[in-house]
Amino acid sequence: MNLAIFLLALFDGVAYAALVFIVALGLTLIFGVMRILNVAHGSLYAIGAYTTVSLTGWILALGFAPVLAFPLMIVSAILVGIVIGGPLEYFLLRRIYDKSEVLQLLVTFAVFMILEDVQRLVWGTQPYFDSSALQVLGNISVFGVTYTIYQLILLPLIAVVLLLGMRFFLRHTLTGKLITATTEDREAAQSIGVDADKVFLFTFIIGAVLAGLGGALASPTTSILPGMGADMIVLSFAVVATAGLGQIEGAALTALMIGLGRSFAVYLYPEFSVLVPYLIMVVVLLVRPEGLFGSPAARKI
Amino acid sequence: MSMSTNKSKSAATTPEPGKGHFVMKSPLSLLWVVGIVAVMAVPIAAPSLKLLFTFAMAKGLGVLGVTVLLRAGQVSFGHALYFGIAAYAGAFLMAAMPSTDFLIVLVAGVIGATLAGLFVGLFVVRYRGIFFGMLNLAFSMIFWSILEKFYHYTGGADGIRLERPTVFGSAMNHTDFGLVLYYMLVALMIGLGWYTIRWFNSPVGQLFQTIKTNETRLEYLGISPKRALLSGYLLSAALCGVGGVMMGMAQGVVTPEYVWWVRSAEMVFIAVLGGAGSVQGAFLGALIYEAVRTYASVYAGDVWQMILGGFLLVIILFAPGGLIGILQSLFKRSNDKTGGGT
Numbered sequence: 001m002n003l004a005i006f007l008l009a010l011f012d013g014v015a016y017a018a019l020v021f022i023v024a025l026g027l028t029l030i031f032g033v034m035r036i037l038n039v040a041h042g043s044l045y046a047i048g049a050y051t052t053v054s055l056t057g058w059i060l061a062l063g064f065a066p067v068l069a070f071p072l073m074i075v076s077a078i079l080v081g082i083v084i085g086g087p088l089e090y091f092l093l094r095r096i097y098d099k100s101e102v103l104q105l106l107v108t109f110a111v112f113m114i115l116e117d118v119q120r121l122v123w124g125t126q127p128y129f130d131s132s133a134l135q136v137l138g139n140i141s142v143f144g145v146t147y148t149i150y151q152l153i154l155l156p157l158i159a160v161v162l163l164l165g166m167r168f169f170l171r172h173t174l175t176g177k178l179i180t181a182t183t184e185d186r187e188a189a190q191s192i193g194v195d196a197d198k199v200f201l202f203t204f205i206i207g208a209v210l211a212g213l214g215g216a217l218a219s220p221t222t223s224i225l226p227g228m229g230a231d232m233i234v235l236s237f238a239v240v241a242t243a244g245l246g247q248i249e250g251a252a253l254t255a256l257m258i259g260l261g262r263s264f265a266v267y268l269y270p271e272f273s274v275l276v277p278y279l280i281m282v283v284v285l286l287v288r289p290e291g292l293f294g295s296p297a298a299r300k301i
Numbered sequence: 302m303s304m305s306t307n308k309s310k311s312a313a314t315t316p317e318p319g320k321g322h323f324v325m326k327s328p329l330s331l332l333w334v335v336g337i338v339a340v341m342a343v344p345i346a347a348p349s350l351k352l353l354f355t356f357a358m359a360k361g362l363g364v365l366g367v368t369v370l371l372r373a374g375q376v377s378f379g380h381a382l383y384f385g386i387a388a389y390a391g392a393f394l395m396a397a398m399p400s401t402d403f404l405i406v407l408v409a410g411v412i413g414a415t416l417a418g419l420f421v422g423l424f425v426v427r428y429r430g431i432f433f434g435m436l437n438l439a440f441s442m443i444f445w446s447i448l449e450k451f452y453h454y455t456g457g458a459d460g461i462r463l464e465r466p467t468v469f470g471s472a473m474n475h476t477d478f479g480l481v482l483y484y485m486l487v488a489l490m491i492g493l494g495w496y497t498i499r500w501f502n503s504p505v506g507q508l509f510q511t512i513k514t515n516e517t518r519l520e521y522l523g524i525s526p527k528r529a530l531l532s533g534y535l536l537s538a539a540l541c542g543v544g545g546v547m548m549g550m551a552q553g554v555v556t557p558e559y560v561w562w563v564r565s566a567e568m569v570f571i572a573v574l575g576g577a578g579s580v581q582g583a584f585l586g587a588l589i590y591e592a593v594r595t596y597a598s599v600y601a602g603d604v605w606q607m608i609l610g611g612f613l614l615v616i617i618l619f620a621p622g623g624l625i626g627i628l629q630s631l632f633k634r635s636n637d638k639t640g641g642g643t
Contacts, residue, residue, distance in 0.1 A: 037431055039566075092614070095618060096617070096618075099617075099621075100374075101376075101430055101431060102371070102374075102376040102569075102573070102577070103573070103617050103621070105376065105378075105431075105434070106569065106570060106573055106613065106617060107613075107614065107617055107618075109566050109569075109570065109610075109613075110570075110609075110610040110611070110613040110614045110617070111610065111614075112610075113606040113607065113609060113610035113613070114606070114607045114610035114611060114614075116606055117603060117604050117605075117606045117607035117610075118607070120603050121603060121604065230562075230563060234438065234442060234562055237435055237438070238435075238439065241431075241432065241435045245431065270450075271450040271451060272450075274442075274446035274449070274450065275443055275446045275447070275450075278439040278440075278442045278443045278446075279443065281435075281436075281439050282424075282436065282439050282440065282443070285428070285432065285436055285439075286424060289427060289428060289432065290432075
């Protein structure tokens with residue numbers, strides 16, 4: 001393995017990890033607060049990507065500058081959060097918080113099935129591709145390796161900003177503290193006047209926006225096909241479980257581990273590239289059953 | 302038999318071995334007998350439905366495996382692994398030794414699934430809840446990617462053919478072999494369904510179900526919950542294996558699709574649809590699922606998943622007992638004196 005290939009694998013891994021982290025961040029936030037593992041998260045990711053491509057294509061067809069693709073990503077992510085995420089929590093998930101984990105998982109799986117067909121109905125089965133955002137930013141050369149600025153600088157930058165922003169938000173703002181308080185002890189929070197319903201709704205929308213944003217940011221780098229949501233959800237599950245459910249900083253590190261592992265496998269042992277995330281997950285969970293950063297729950301007798 | 306779902310709730314806390322057997326007087330049991338006779342009559346009365354019922358019964362056996370785990374409150378998002386391993390074991394055996402007897406293929410598939418269940422089970426019985434589900438998922442995805450990527454051995458995404466085995470030494474044509482599989486599946490459904498109900502009522506089965514109600518008490522009794530869970534896990538893997546190898550023989554081709562995580566989730570879905578924890582519900586759910594899937598994909602084109610998803614939501618929100626729960630409440634209303642189970 002020479003330097004060029006090493007750098008390529010490194011850059012691929014970092015870019016990929018950034019995307020996975022953004023999606024996993026939403027998933028782990030929702031799980032941390034609401035104790036629901038949202039299978040439909042993958043659909044929100046895919047819909048975010050589809051929406052971005054459609055909006056960008058429409059704006060470009062109207063003759064606007066391709067630079068507008070960037071604000072459109074944010075618009076798509078927020079649309080996904082408010083149009084799909086909000087009603088999903090308000091009308092559906094709110095009714096199942098007292099049900100067992102299995103049923104909660106299945107409800108989100110049912111939503112996943114429904115949303116998969118919605119995607120097929122709205123966007124069809126043909127692949128979409130629109131890399132205008134990638135081309136706007138151009139390329140950069142690092143030690144003779146040419147790579148897109150979008151993937152090498154912008155994506156990791158956004159991931160780091162989101163990580164720090166989320167930390168700051170949860171620890172230093174009033175809304176964030178309310179969320180943390182509700183997570184710690186829902187009843188105690190309610191008894192001092194926190195509107196837990198509102199906190200849950202808000203959290204779920206934020207999580208859904210993050211899923212949509214992940215899809216929006218991924219859209220210029222890959223072709224958008226039916227089934228991309230299913231792939232992403234399994235992978236972000238792996239990241240979240242390896243990190244320890246609800247662990248935000250852990251998710252960042254794990255995403256990086258899994259992203260790098262996967263991209264180096266692509267160059268060294270291509271057959272194993274799909275395997276690596278799950279192998280990492282199995283090995284970590286065998287040694288640390290609660291995940292890398294999770295703490296064992298107290299036993300109730 | 303009809304009261305098995307009701308019983309299970311009380312059975313786990315107050316073990317009453319032997320009380321869950323066939324109660325012929327209850328009208329619901331009678332319905333099952335009628336149902337089985339109807340299923341047996343399908344190839345003669347409605348040959349066009351034969352394939353649908355074949356697939357439903359094969360899938361139902363896999364769902365039965367998931368149902369077993371649901372009785373311990375655990376949900377596996379990777380049980381398609383055993384479905385697939387058994388089917389591939391059968392296909393590899395047929396490729397290595399053509400004209401093997403179909404019973405040997407069946408046994409080979411089940412052995413493959415059970416060995417895999419032992420290997421994975423030894424790891425995953427240490428976990429509960431979401432981690433249990435996700436680790437199962439991880440193992441199934443590992444196997445899935447091996448199947449996809451090592452196409453020299455596995456045929457990749459196209460899968461491999463499972464040649465038609467012989468039946469007791471004689472080669473059969475397509476139709477006859479279909480009939481053999483069909484009645485074999487009916488026999489397996491009745492036999493393994495009965496066995497599973499008996500197993501739930503056995504001491505091991507009772508310990509296994511206590512993992513759901515109160516695992517800590519099991520430990521206080523000096524019993525290893527891991528070992529109890531492993532016994533049920535092996536049973537569930539073997540049942541999935543039976544379903545998988547039968548499905549492989551019925552379809553004649555085995556693809557990585559068998560192991561894909563959506564298939565695993567589908568099995569959990571069918572188990573809950575039928576009535577979480579109910580043996581009859583597993584098969585009833587599988588039949589309804591296959592029927593909706595077949596007819597919805599013909600008449601409703603691209604939206605069959607949406608229909609099934611909506612169906613699942615309605616069941617979970619408004620009829621948490623599943624189809625079996627609906628049936629039971631119907632019978633309870635019409636014949637109240639049989640409702641003494643609770």
